[in-house]
Structure formats: structure tokens, C-alpha cells
Amino acid sequence: MVTTPKLKPGVVSGKDYLTLVKSCKDGGYALPAVNIVGTNSINAVLEAAAKNSADVIIQLSNGGAAFYAGAGAPDSFQAKVLGAVSAAKHVHMMAELYGVCVILHTDHANKKLIPWVEAMLDHGEQYYKETGKPLFSSHMVDLSEEDIDFNLSESARLLKRMVAIDMSIEIELGVTGGEEDGVGSDEIDNDKLYTQPEDCLRAYELLSPIGHFSLAASFGNVHGVYKPGNVKLRPEILKHSQALVSQRHNTADNPLDLVFHGGSGSEKEKIDESLGYGVFKMNIDTDTQFAFAEGVGKFAFANQKAFLHQIDPDTGEPYKKLYDPRKWLRKGEETMIARLDEAFADLKSAGKSIALKKAGQIAAE
Ligand SMILES: [Zn+2]
Numbered sequence: 001m002v003t004t005p006k007l008k009p010g011v012v013s014g015k016d017y018l019t020l021v022k023s024c025k026d027g028g029y030a031l032p033a034v035n036i037v038g039t040n041s042i043n044a045v046l047e048a049a050a051k052n053s054a055d056v057i058i059q060l061s062n063g064g065a066a067f068y069a070g071a072g073a074p075d076s077f078q079a080k081v082l083g084a085v086s087a088a089k090h091v092h093m094m095a096e097l098y099g100v101c102v103i104l105h106t107d108h109a110n111k112k113l114i115p116w117v118e119a120m121l122d123h124g125e126q127y128y129k130e131t132g133k134p135l136f137s138s139h140m141v142d143l144s145e146e147d148i149d150f151n152l153s154e155s156a157r158l159l160k161r162m163v164a165i166d167m168s169i170e171i172e173l174g175v176t177g178g179e180e181d182g183v184g185s186d187e188i189d190n191d192k193l194y195t196q197p198e199d200c201l202r203a204y205e206l207l208s209p210i211g212h213f214s215l216a217a218s219f220g221n222v223h224g225v226y227k228p229g230n231v232k233l234r235p236e237i238l239k240h241s242q243a244l245v246s247q248r249h250n251t252a253d254n255p256l257d258l259v260f261h262g263g264s265g266s267e268k269e270k271i272d273e274s275l276g277y278g279v280f281k282m283n284i285d286t287d288t289q290f291a292f293a294e295g296v297g298k299f300a301f302a303n304q305k306a307f308l309h310q311i312d313p314d315t316g317e318p319y320k321k322l323y324d325p326r327k328w329l330r331k332g333e334e335t336m337i338a339r340l341d342e343a344f345a346d347l348k349s350a351g352k353s354i355a356l357k358k359a360g361q362i363a364a365e
Pocket of ligand 1: 108261283
């Protein structure tokens with residue numbers, strides 16, 4: 001029986017981050033990594049995690065970060081950077097309030113977006129100087145469209161910088177199909193949708209001596225939700241990569257810390273299978289986007305007049321109680337939370353939080 005040390009609630013990084021990843025893998029569960037675009041979605045994720053006694057991963061895409069700064073904010077590059085920094089500070093403050101452990105992460109950054117990552121690291125280094133903690137637990141650098149030599153050497157360069165402030169990197173080998181934030185791949189050959197175990201071995205050999213990395217390996221996963229039949233998930237690809245590294249380097253089982261991209265709409269049995277192969281993080285975006293929209297949409301549909309008239313034109317009834325944004329944004333939060341209940345159950349992370357409980361929480365049990 002392994003006993004996992006408990007962690008202080010809040011954003012985890014460095015050694016605590018490794019403790020949380022290990023707890024997931026040893027416990028055969030994974031954390032949903034939810035893409036957020038504002039405080040409503042961040043708070044919904046935190047509420048869902050607290051409700052499920054689960055730890056969670058909050059992440060921003062570059063587009064999400066820009067939106068966080070405001071869709072009309074001047075200078076889109078600075079907006080992407082400052083939106084990410086602002087969201088991170090919100091999460092640092094609120095994660096402690098909700099009493100769960102949170103991994104804070106940024107999503108896909110291709111070659112063009114490396115300056116975005118480096119600018120976030122400038123802010124991260126400053127934050128580290130002031131607080132002894134990084135702003136983010138990890139950043140993803142996705143150079144899977146480039147040749148593998150560049151992918152790995154550039155990832156190594158950035159990891160060196162991250163390690164100095166207790167951060168980890170996520171890289172990608174092989175291509176995730178579908179489209180996210182307009183970064184898409186309509187026509188890619190099928191081979192590229194499946195990561196080669198030899199490439200995983202190379203990544204392990206180059207990066208693990210520098211610091212911690214996690215790996216998004218492609219096993220037929222696709223961003224977005226499409227008609228059934230388009231996705232052929234082959235989790236055994238993950239198993240083969242783990243086996244090759246562990247054999248070559250004489251490690252324990254599942255030496256790689258794997259990330260499942262494109263979790264929305266995936267078959268439950270494939271999700272379950274991937275948990276056995278060292279997946280500790282599953283990205284979910286499309287399904288939680290739809291969940292938020294569904295809650296708002298149903299409410300607006302049921303109360304159409306309140307979204308068109310401040311006062312009912314026939315009866316004179318005031319609609320303030322219905323069009324107050326707190327009313328309908330909350331509906332979106334509630335349906336997003338309900339979708340996350342399902343994700344925590346699918347990933348077996350409900351009830352597994354390793355956050356130290358506050359005195360009141362212990363007394364309540
Ligand atoms: Zn992805």
C-alpha cells in the first residue's frame with residue numbers, strides 16, 4: 001500500500017507537481033485538463049473539483065488567454081501574454097479557497113507561438129523571484145509539425161529555462177487530428193496520427209536528464225467531436241512506447257507521464273484502457289464548451305422574452321431577475337460542472353484529492 005503525502009491546497013509545482021502525477025499513476029486515475037476562457041469557466045472547474053474531492057488541471061490555449069484579456073484588447077500578442085498571467089493569478093488565489101490541488105498549464109504552442117511561451121516565462125521568472133513559486137506548473141510546446149530533431153532540441157532548450165523555476169514541460173510527438181483554435185490538420189497521413197515508440201524513447205533520453213516532461217503521444221486522437229467512426233483510438237500505441245522505454249532503461253512500468261489530447265467524445269472503454277498505460281492527464285475542451293452553452297441556451301430559450309425586452313411589452317412585467325448575467329452565466333457554470341462530474345468519474349479521480357483538508361472539512365465528514 002502506497003501512502004501519498006498530502007499537499008497544501010492551491011496551485012502545485014516542482015516536487016509537489018511530481019507527487020500529484022505519481023499519485024495519479026499509482027492510483028490508476030487521471031485528471032481532466034479543462035480549457036478555460038474566463039473566470040466563469042475557471043470557477044466552474046474549481047467548484048466541480050471541490051464537489052468531487054478531486055484535484056484538477058486548468059489550462060489556457062493562446063486564444064483562451066487572449067479572450068481572457070478581452071476580445072477587444074489592443075495588441076493581440078500582449079493580450080495573449082497578459083491574459084494568461086491574469087488568469088494564472090486568479091487561479092492561484094481561488095484554488096486555495098476551493099481547497100483542491102490544481103495544476104496550472106498552457107496548451108498547444110507551435111513554432112510561431114514560442115515567443116508567447118517565452119514571454120510567459122519572463123513573467124513566471126519575475127513571479128518566482130517574488131513568491132518562490134512559478135506562475136504556471138507547466139507549459140506545452142507543440143512542435144510536432146516540425147522535424148523531430150528540432151522538436152526535441154527546442155523543447156530541451158525551453159525545459160532548461162523552466163526547470164530553473166520549478167516548472168515542467170509538455171511536448172507532443174505525432175499529430176493530434178482535428179482542429180483547435182484554428183490550428184488544424186485536415187489532411188495528414190495516417191502514420192502521423194500514431195506516435196512511434198522510438199520517438200518516445202528519444203524524447204525520454206534527451207529530456208529526462210534535464211527535468212520533468214510529460215508527453216502527448218498520438219494514438220489516433222482527434223480534437224473536437226465529430227460524427228462517430230472518424231476516430232480510431234489505439235491506446236496500445238501508448239503501451240508499446242512505455243514498454244520500449246522501460247525495457248531500454250530498466251525502469252519501473254510506465255516510465256512516461258502521458259497526456260491524452262482530444263478527450264471530448266472519446267469512447268469510455270478507450271479512456272479506461274489508456275489509464276493503465278500511464279496517462280495522468282486528459283484534455284477536455286469541446287464537451288465542456290458545449291455543456292456551458294447548453295445551460296445558457298436552454299435558459300435563454302425558456303425565457304426568450306427576458307432576453308429581448310427589459311420589461312414585458314404586453315404585461316409590463318420587469319425581467320431584471322432573468323437577464324441579470326449572474327442568473328444565466330450561472331446556468332452555464334452548472335451544466336459545465338455536471339459535465340465535469342462525468343469526466344471525474346470516467347477518469348476515476350473523484351474522491352482522490354491529495355489536498356490537505358481544512359479543519360472544517362474534516363469535521364464535516
Ligand atoms: Zn491538444
